[in-house]
Amino acid sequence: GESVGLHLPTLSVQEGDNSIINCAYSNSASDYFIWYKQESGKGPQFIIDIRSNMDKRQGQRVTVLLNKTVKHLSLQIAATQPGDSAVYFCAENRAPNGQNFVFGPGTRLSVLP
């Protein structure tokens, strides 16, 4: 697996606004994607997933959009709350048998009061 050792980009939004977190993936053969939320000092928490045969999937207050043409994934959070403050990672499945996930560098979401 690979990781990207970059400083985390930060997105700051006002409480109540919608948040959009973006992720570019590199492998056009990737067929499964997951968004994870990681709070400080904790392990990643599953938020929502999407397969490559879909371009949109909705959960509770969250929507994931997949654009395979430009290899782009986004996570939309509606009515962002203080509890949404965390680092968000996208992960792509690169192996045919679903063994190996590669994580993006992450985005830190800060919710302003």
Place this chain on the structure above:
Amino acid sequence: GAVVSQHPSRVICKSGTSVKIECRSLDFQATTMFWYRQFPKQSLMLMATSNEGSKATYEQGVEKDKFLINHASLTLSTLTVTSAHPEDSSFYICSARGDRGKDTQYFGPGTRLTVL
């Protein structure tokens, strides 16, 4: 459902000692477990993949003799950091995949290792 635990959550040890970290799937059988390492403000780096009853597959650059992985049962995998040194200090996270969805990995809470 799909709960993964890790123990200990935090460990401090002296340089040269070995540390064992346990990863358990509490409410499902994990056919595959993964071990990740995460440095501050960085993403997760996969160290190894283990399937129950077989040897772990290590990622390039990860020393298998230093990071011993055992996946003896469908609910338990252990990572032993042998002869730990300060540069091994990191946040170690396991994840498990099993009968709760074909591809989804569920993560443990992580273990903070500090080597003095």
